[in-house]
Amino acid sequence: xxxxxxxxxxxxxxxxxxxxxxxxxxxxxxxxxxxxxxxxxxxxxxxxxxxxxxxxxxxxxxxxxxxxxxxxxxxxxxxxxxxxxxxxxxxxxxxxxx
Numbered sequence: 681x682x683x684x685x686x687x688x689x690x691x692x693x694x695x696x697x698x699x700x701x702x703x704x705x706x707x708x709x710x711x712x713x714x715x716x717x718x719x720x721x722x723x724x725x726x727x728x729x730x731x732x733x734x735x736x737x738x739x740x741x742x743x744x745x746x747x748x749x750x751x752x753x754x755x756x757x758x759x760x761x762x763x764x765x766x767x768x769x770x771x772x773x774x775x776x777x778x
Contacts, residue, residue: 684748686713688741697739698724702751715740 686703698716706718716724728735744754749768756764 684708684713684746686715686742686745686747688739688745689714690735690739691737692739694737694739696733696737697741700740700742702744702754703742703747705747708747715742 684703686707690697700715700720703713703715704718704720706721707713707715710717715721725735728738744751754766754768756766758764
C-alpha cells in the first residue's frame, strides 16, 4: 500500500458522493488519514452549510488516493482535449468506475 494512502470515508450508502482529485498534506497527515480535512474540506464545509447537507450524509473520496506523486504523474491533461492516464492511474480509474 502507498505510504500516503487516504481511504474514502463516510456513508457508503449515501445518495451523494464527493470526489476530489488527490489528497493534500493535511489529509495525509490527519490521524487517521481522511479526505477533505484540509483547505478543500473547509470550502466543502461552507458549501454544505449553505445547502444544509450534513457531512455524515456524504461519501467522500479522491480519484487518486495517495500523495506519493503529483497528479500529473497519474493523469496528464494534454492540450486540445487529449489526455493520457498512466498504468497506476488506470488502476485508480478502474476502481472508481466499478
